[in-house]
Amino acid sequence: MKGTGMRINIKHTLVSAVVAAALGLSSCAPAADGAGGDDDGTIEVGIITSESGPLASYGKAYLAGFEAGLDYATDGTNEVDGTKIELRVGDDAADADKAVQLAKEYIGDGVNILAGTTSSAVALSMAEQAELNKVLYISGPAATDALTGINDYTFRSGRETYQDVATAGDLLGDVKGKKVVIFAQDNAFGQGNEAAVKGILGGQGADVASVMVGEDVKEFTSFAQQVNEHRPDLVFVAWAGETTGSMWQSLQQQGVFDKAPVVTGLGDIASFGAYGPVAKDIQFLAHYFATAPDNEVNDAMVKAVEDAGEQADLFTPDGFVAAQMVVRAIEEGDGDVDAMIDALEGWSFEGPKGTTTVRAGDHALIQDMFQAKLAKQGSSYVPELVKVLPADQVAPPEAD
Known part of the structure; x- marks a missing residue:
């Protein structure tokens, strides 16, 4: 209609x-x-x-x-x-x-x-x-x-969070024996991601650790340093809201991207520029973008x-x-x-x-869910589709 x-x-x-x-x-x-x-x-x-x-x-x-x-x-x-x-x-x-x-x-x-x-x-x-x-x-x-x-x-x-993490799991490939560090806000959203990563990627044999950050925190240097101390093979970031830009800047400044691949959910359009020069290095799971x-x-x-x-x-x-x-x-x-x-x-x-x-x-x-990358277009970034994951492939197990 x-x-x-x-x-x-x-x-x-x-x-x-x-x-x-x-x-x-x-x-x-x-x-x-x-x-x-x-x-x-x-x-x-x-x-x-x-x-x-x-x-x-x-x-x-x-x-x-x-x-x-x-x-x-x-x-x-x-x-x-x-x-x-x-x-x-x-x-x-x-x-x-x-x-x-x-x-x-x-x-x-x-x-x-x-x-x-x-x-x-x-x-x-x-x-x-x-x-x-x-x-x-x-x-x-x-x-x-x-x-x-x-x-x-x-x-x-x-x-829901399970669909996000299942999309990331496919993107990351074989995680068995790897150290996966969750970097997330300590709220219902972040805790849900933490539980899902532990359940899904941990269930596939990954060794999962967490660095959880309070919602009222504005300075992230010490938390980024904690991520590095875990010596990760993979970093899964779950973040939303107005502190997104400063969070990514802290991860870059503390060299997290030099230590391990980083995967996160693709945010809204306003957030595309917040990734800064690390945008090309992030692997994105995506709920939706227009194209x-x-x-x-x-x-x-x-x-x-x-x-x-x-x-x-x-x-x-x-x-x-x-x-x-x-x-x-x-x-x-x-x-x-x-x-x-x-x-x-x-x-x-x-x-x-x-x-x-x-x-x-x-x-x-x-x-369905999507995997994406951000590509530079002039002075801004645009998302490009990498892969479509069929609905049944990322469906959560049925709740009791």
Whole structure:
């Protein structure tokens, strides 16, 4: 389906102390009209994401993708079977308490479809709220594996850490007997990567060590030195947010690239220049960049986002896929949460990354992954596709 450039009605919500006090600490049952539906034939979807804070650029890309995906999935009408979809967007600033306050506010107003989370720590709190209140929750860029199979109400529209690490494992080849050092932020995202590397590469016979760095750290020299002290054969970096550039500079200054190959996830467009002169030396696993997939859905998404004055970026497909999932849930579920869950479980569809499947048993999103390199183009860098890894090759084991 192709959109026609419709405008989506979006409400932006701020968290307030009044809301927190009114809702208290308890869960809130949704209103009886279902899916935030109103008498005028409107259905509200709550988007809780980062519009400010360290992950604001990820939230921006997600929202651009969601708008493009909703346009695409509804043929530009912003309607499902005559019911208009209205987005209610709230800024969590990557803070779990703010996200939970917003979720309670929305649920109290009758919204029973929530989506959008960029932070793994926030996503885990949102998943808890979804189960407590029996609402549908579709997480966004949050990568933690812990979301997969966490409960019946939680889905995801992006990749997860296991898929990242499995892509890196293929790129690294035979790791048996090699010393792999994880250099990561000490948060849910970094800890998830640490667990996945130990589970996957450690399971293949690698000797895995970790150097974990607090989120509030701004100076990385001593941590880079710790990496060298491990005498690595391979360094796996898991990093996100505004300190990315200074982190890479520290690794370069301490000679980490002279000691061992370095692999990491390809970040968003704004980060390409942050790698500096080491960009050519890094091996990248990639969730998405605009020229990686070759299909009509990706072409439509890229065009829609560009027509809106933006660029298709790392987490743009997460928003696009979330919109596809929301439309599917509304079409098939008719406002009933259990029916919406049934409609999504096992659903296979064409997304920006190609054929994409919501695994029925644990709601993992099975999708292709990519390997890439950065090439100098004038004064900037652009990603180039090295390899496509088929969805089944990087699929996580099914959660219990």
